[in-house]
Amino acid sequence: MLSRLALSAALAATLAAAGTGEVKCPIIFDGRVPAALEPSAFDSDGNGNPYGAEYVKGRGLTWSQILRFPAGAGASRFENAAAHKPLEVTIGDGSVFQDQRGFRRAGLQFAGDANTGSPGARGLVTLHFSVRQDAARPLNLSHEYLDVWHETSDYAADQVMFQVGTLIGQERLPSDTFKVVSRDGRQLWSTPVDAGAWQNFAIQMDYRKKGFLTNGGKHSTVQVYYSKDDAPLEVVLQATSNNMAGEGQYQLGMLKKPTGTSDVVNSGYQESGIDEGQIYGSVFLEDSSNGCVSL
Numbered sequence: 603m604l605s606r607l608a609l610s611a612a613l614a615a616t617l618a619a620a621g622t623g624e625v626k627c628p629i630i631f632d633g634r635v636p637a638a639l640e641p642s643a644f645d646s647d648g649n650g651n652p653y654g655a656e657y658v659k660g661r662g663l664t665w666s667q668i669l670r671f672p673a674g675a676g677a678s679r680f681e682n683a684a685a686h687k688p689l690e691v692t693i694g695d696g697s698v699f700q701d702q703r704g705f706r707r708a709g710l711q712f713a714g715d716a717n718t719g720s721p722g723a724r725g726l727v728t729l730h731f732s733v734r735q736d737a738a739r740p741l742n743l744s745h746e747y748l749d750v751w752h753e754t755s756d757y758a759a760d761q762v763m764f765q766v767g768t769l770i771g772q773e774r775l776p777s778d779t780f781k782v783v784s785r786d787g788r789q790l791w792s793t794p795v796d797a798g799a800w801q802n803f804a805i806q807m808d809y810r811k812k813g814f815l816t817n818g819g820k821h822s823t824v825q826v827y828y829s830k831d832d833a834p835l836e837v838v839l840q841a842t843s844n845n846m847a848g849e850g851q852y853q854l855g856m857l858k859k860p861t862g863t864s865d866v867v868n869s870g871y872q873e874s875g876i877d878e879g880q881i882y883g884s885v886f887l888e889d890s891s892n893g894c895v896s897l
Contacts, residue, residue, distance in 0.1 A: 621832050623679040623802075625886065627728070627894035630721050631712035633854065633885030634686045641666040651713060658709040658853065660697045668692055668708050670879060678732035678883030679802045679832055680896065688883040690736060691855040694876050704863065704870045709855035712887070716851070717755045723849045725891045728806040728827075731764075731854065732884040733780070735797045739879035743767045743777040748857040749880060752807070754848030761785050761846045762805060762824050766795060770859060770866065782826050784844050791826050791839040800883065802829045806890055809846050822846035827895065835897045852887065856880050 633652045644665035647655045659668060670690040677683050697706040715722055731750055741747060743766065750764035763783040769775055772789070779792040782805065793801070804827035811822045824846075826839035856878065860870025888896060 620682040620684070621677045621679040621884065623832070623834070623884070623896065625680055625888065626896045627888040627890060629886050629888050630727060631715055631852070631887040633710070633712055633731075633887075634681060634883075635671075635689050637683065637685055637687045639687075641669060641671070644669055647713065653710040654713055654715075657711055658699050658707060658855075660699060660708070663696060663708075668697075672736065672881055675734050675881050675883070676800070678734070678800045679829065679835075680730060680732075680884035680886070686883070688734070688881050690739075690879045690881045692739060692877070692879040693856050693858060694878075695872075695874055697858075697876070702867050704860045704866045704868050704872075706858040706872055706876055707856065709853040709857060711851055711853055718849050720849065720851065722852060722887050723752070723846075724809050725889065726806065726808050726810060727887055728804050728890045728895050729852065729887050730802075730804045730884055730896065731882055732800050732802045734800050734881040734883070735795065736879045736881055737797070739877055741767065741878050741880070742858075742873070745861060746770050746859040748859070749780075750803075750805075750852075750854045752850055752852050754850040756848065759785055759848060761848065761850070762807060762844060764803065764805070770861075782824070782839065784824070784842075786845075790824065790842055790844075793828060793838075796830065799830045800832075802831075802833075802835060802884065803827070804835050804895065806841075806895065807846055808841065811846075827897070835895075854882060854885060 643651050675688045693706045699707045747767045751760045765781045768777040781792045782790045806825040808823045823841040824844040825841040827835040828838045829835045859866045863870030
């Protein structure tokens, strides 16, 4: 007969291999990585690749060079090790997109997410993602990181942002927190980074009202859900006014901004020898038009 300690260990191993979260709503874009998918599959479109092969990465780099698949991360809330595996987006000195030399950047975009007319930028939708930290590739939190965001089709703004680190112009905010930030740069909600756990987030976006009315009329909103490891998601920010106009696409990965400049796109300080990563799991966008949210 197994001892109580052995039973506990067996249970922990089982939980690590499979999250118990159930996707209950229609999926618009599924960014979960099939367990059998080879790294080379990310270098071309189709063949099970849940993301686009072209954007957004440094010139001359392939996604099979950028992405890692950490075996020891365990399963996140909405994944099962038999079906899915976590992926890690990494950046290095060569992570320069186009001529944006101020940034170090690698960002995945859902396959099929168009810049205009996308089903991901209309109605009521909920973006799910889980993050975990890699002790071997730590972030430098003296910098500002943009990790998950929805960018307008004209590339002039981001409707909503998920960030970490020292936000430029808002240095009073703690650097070691994940922050959900509005279109106008306001922190809407935050939580400390937990180096030893999966942290699960869901951001619900209401695109049904494209404008942003300050006179008491109807307006677009953002609502946030959160949990750790395999705990069910809970509302941590009620629906809050936010301008969601402008269509555009989702991006997930890392955009590391420089320090010491007002021109973050083109100049500023980035240390040499960068080797940083952010682990992701349970990435998908669901249709919440009937009030459905997977918890």
